[in-house]
Amino acid sequence: MTTLPSWQNEVDGGRKVGGMVRAALWLLTEVGEGNIFTKAELRAAFPEASQIDRRIRELRDRGWRIDTSRDDPSLKQEEQRFVSQGAQVWVPGQAKAPKHKNSLTAAQRQKVFEADSYLCRSCGIAAGEGYGDGDGLTRSVLNIARRKVLLPDGSEEYEFVTECKRCGSGSGDREVDLGALLEHAENLSPMERTVLAGWIAKGRREPEPIEKVWGIYQTLPAASRTAFAGALEDAAESDGESGENADSSGW
Template sequence: MILRGTGEVMAMDEPRRKPSIVKVAEYVASVGEGGRFTKLDLFANVPDVAQADRRMRDLRPMGWKIDNYKVNSDLKPDEYLLVEIGTRIDQGEPVPKTVRKNITGPKRRRIMERDGHACQVCGVHAGAEYWDEAGRNAVLSIGHIIPVSDGGNNDDENLRAECQRCNDESRNNTKRPPAPGEVLIQVTALKSRDKKKRLYAWMAAGRRTVDDVDDAFIQWSRLSRMDRLNVMAKLGSQVIKTDGS
């Protein structure tokens, strides 16, 4: 880690920038319905957006009708026609829910498998009871790490298993984020090198990765209640004997 002091960490906490897809929507809308523009016009008008043509494609599921030469023979390759403006994300309208959920069954299963059927935010396993909310069992779904409204896509790397509770919290996030300095203190307070290494791996991957501990827990949670108690008792005696971490 190259975090030297809280001052440097604070500098990372920049004001929120305008999402790429919103910049693209702003430009495309400025052309006006019925207006034409080229791929070069697009790139020139949103110079700081990488892959602006891809971001523009992401507008289509939000009701933006943008024709190209494949569907309109009047257009040259590289030329576009704005037929209809969709959801005005450029004017602060929220991204429709249907766009967020556009993930196929096989992809869903693949992400769930990769994430060990556990919420990548709070760690709760599918169907398990919340440790801090008795009587409520976790329902998992697939969520976006970078929200669609911020230009996030449906690639595997941007998706993760999330429980409904965490998903709701991040969607209506009214809670203030913690102070970066506090988080740094919490991170450095982790005593064992193993814990730090595990956390660092999660940070580098941008999500909680399933390590051998997680996997052992997943396998254990599939046992019957009696078997779970037996295995837990055996581990308990080992932990008490060798407690050092």
């Protein structure tokens, strides 16, 4: 096992060690994956670093998962959880920011929100709406997330998407395979593709009446499900008899 440099050393082998690297080593050796640390503990460990909080944020851009209360509601505002390690930033060449790193301006964020109709693209909730569960007091907060997209040619790129705080909590890095989605669409019948195109044009999908009935049926207790199934069977038999009579009468 490779011995890690000390997080306390500001110079290693004649090379100056930056705050981001030292913060990463401190997380690994002093905090440990899965454990919680506070902003006060972080600042106490680096009293000479005025922007050590920013160095922690820079680690997130290099694959380190460090949750805040925005990501994990169980955390207090001053707490953060070191979930998992990313790039080995203390290794020469590994501290470089990934190509998909791109801090959005206020205007760019607004453009993403507008393109997504100010809706979370995971659950469809709008900003400030209640989730309809729990105490009814929790309101949605929309953020901008980076989503990795696997393109049909095998390449990948990162695109921005609107996501609410709840959907983004603990989700880690999500990705979508655009090529696979296109293949699924090709396997649809012409009628199904027409219906899908209609949903896309409207920007929403209205459940069919039969789906609504099925959804309500699934919520029924066992005895009621049995009664409903029996009534539906009787209705089907009645429809069949009506059809036979219609056929014999010339309809």
